[in-house]
Amino acid sequence: MQTLAIRGGRVLRPDMTVTEADVLVDREGGDIVEIGPDLDGDETLDATDGLVMPGLVNAHTHVAMTLLRGYADDKPLETWLREDIWPVEAALEPADIEAGAELGMVEMIRSGTTAFADMYFEIDRTAAAVDRAGTRAVLGHGAISAGKDDEAARADIEESVAMAAQVDGAADGRVSGAVMPHSLTTVTPELLEFAAERAHEKGVPVHYHANETRDEVDPIVDERDQRPLAWARDLGLCGNDDFFAHGVHLDDSEIDLLAETGTGVVHCPASNMKLASGMAPVQRLLDAGATVGLGTDGAASNNDLDLFDEMRDAAMLGKLAADDASAVAAPDAVRMATAGGADVLGLDTGRLEPGAAADIAVVDFDAPHLTPGHDLVSHLAYAVRGSDVRHTVCDGDILMRDREVLTLDEEAVVERAAERARALVERAE
Numbered sequence: 556m557q558t559l560a561i562r563g564g565r566v567l568r569p570d571m572t573v574t575e576a577d578v579l580v581d582r583e584g585g586d587i588v589e590i591g592p593d594l595d596g597d598e599t600l601d602a603t604d605g606l607v608m609p610g611l612v613n614a615h616t617h618v619a620m621t622l623l624r625g626y627a628d629d630k631p632l633e634t635w636l637r638e639d640i641w642p643v644e645a646a647l648e649p650a651d652i653e654a655g656a657e658l659g660m661v662e663m664i665r666s667g668t669t670a671f672a673d674m675y676f677e678i679d680r681t682a683a684a685v686d687r688a689g690t691r692a693v694l695g696h697g698a699i700s701a702g703k704d705d706e707a708a709r710a711d712i713e714e715s716v717a718m719a720a721q722v723d724g725a726a727d728g729r730v731s732g733a734v735m736p737h738s739l740t741t742v743t744p745e746l747l748e749f750a751a752e753r754a755h756e757k758g759v760p761v762h763y764h765a766n767e768t769r770d771e772v773d774p775i776v777d778e779r780d781q782r783p784l785a786w787a788r789d790l791g792l793c794g795n796d797d798f799f800a801h802g803v804h805l806d807d808s809e810i811d812l813l814a815e816t817g818t819g820v821v822h823c824p825a826s827n828m829k830l831a832s833g834m835a836p837v838q839r840l841l842d843a844g845a846t847v848g849l850g851t852d853g854a855a856s857n858n859d860l861d862l863f864d865e866m867r868d869a870a871m872l873g874k875l876a877a878d879d880a881s882a883v884a885a886p887d888a889v890r891m892a893t894a895g896g897a898d899v900l901g902l903d904t905g906r907l908e909p910g911a912a913a914d915i916a917v918v919d920f921d922a923p924h925l926t927p928g929h930d931l932v933s934h935l936a937y938a939v940r941g942s943d944v945r946h947t948v949c950d951g952d953i954l955m956r957d958r959e960v961l962t963l964d965e966e967a968v969v970e971r972a973a974e975r976a977r978a979l980v981e982r983a984e
């Protein structure tokens with residue numbers, strides 16, 4: 556067994572306590588072997604002055620949208636998608652997806668994120684980028700019926716089913732597939748039901764956007780006299796490891812339904828604030844026992860992929876939403892970004908314990924903005940920035956050591972992405 560020892564630091568435990576310990580990793584098996592004092596390995600990562608914590612889980616993004624960062628801002632969702640984003644996405648080429656995905660993965664590795672769920676196009680290109688980057692991902696082709704005839708819309712869902720099977724197991728098993736109809740309002744009811752049936756036949760989850768804006772929720776309620784997620788459950792979209800992004804506008808009956816069915820909810824606070832979509836009832840979801848993770852959404856509505864920002868936003872916005880400063884406390888925010896996200900995606904990550912996947916971030920606390928260190932969990936939620944991450948490890952492999960990304964050529968990735976983004980915009984206009 557080839558081992559990696561992460562030595563000299565403190566360790567964040569699943570119960571959110573912090574203890575002094577080393578972490579020993581089996582590099583070939585990709586899992587954690589032991590956590591305890593004085594552990595030696597074939598290779599060592601120095602965690603002095605650092606906190607060893609689970610790699611963060613970005614449970615909802617569109618990673619190649621890094622190419623559209625800053626392309627269109629300051630508009631509400633529907634206008635932003637229809638006037639700006641969908642027209643430019645129509646000009647995307649497969650090589651753009653790969654370049655944008657690599658850029659996003661450099662950004663995620665540099666800020667301690669080791670796993671993500673992605674809904675986009677040309678997902679074989681994203682899977683290839685995941686393979687090179689060394690990260691872990693749940694990938695799905697995003698299918699939209701809007702603007703398509705019945706046949707083309709059905710073919711799009713079929714493509715989502717086929718692509719989920721195609722990418723499943725890629726990157727030495729670090730990629731899994733999911734069927735991803737875009738949302739409850741942009742895919743026809745028949746095709747939503749069909750997507751759920753086909754996904755569950757194949758044993759993969761369904762992932763979609765739901766209850767993001769009032770403009771999306773109100774017509775469903777008016778037309779069907781039913782809450783959107785009760786309708787989604789009737790269509791087969793809740794439970795079975797299924798998960799959805801946003802859940803901003805939820806009533807109590809939907810919160811109970813989500814907890815009862817175990818449907819995963821991905822809270823995307825920065826995107827919800829930027830698009831002025833609203834404030835999700837996160838504390839109520841947590842109180843009900845729902846499975847809640849955090850997502851950045853795409854870099855065009857955030858505008859970065861730093862999950863430390865997301866923890867801070869979730870804690871702050873959660874308090875505003877509940878009108879209660881004790882709501883969404885620091886440990887809740889950290890849990891959502893780690894174990895919560897892993898539970899939403901069905902991954903054996905997000906907790907540092909023997910037998911779990913060795914997906915790890917080491918945060919450097921030797922910094923003025925992290926001094927004094929009264930409470931490291933408080934700092935994780937409120938004060939740490941992605942740039943404080945010193946090392947990133949996924950599946951037992953070192954992806955970043957001392958802030959140098961080892962799996963991708965950062966300079967080349969940035970240059971290629973900037974060039975592809977420039978050419979994309981030129982093609983689209």
Ligand SMILES: CSC[C@H]1O[C@@H](n2cnc3c(O)ncnc32)[C@H](O)[C@@H]1O
Nearest residue numbers: 617640674675676697698737764853
């Ligand atoms: C069909 S692939 C995914 C699709 O979703 C778009 N998108 C990006 N952000 C959001 C959001 O917050 N709500 C709904 N849809 C979003 C993305 O641009 C792709 O077209």
Ligand SMILES: [Zn+2]
Nearest residue numbers: 764800852853
């Ligand atoms: Zn999204």
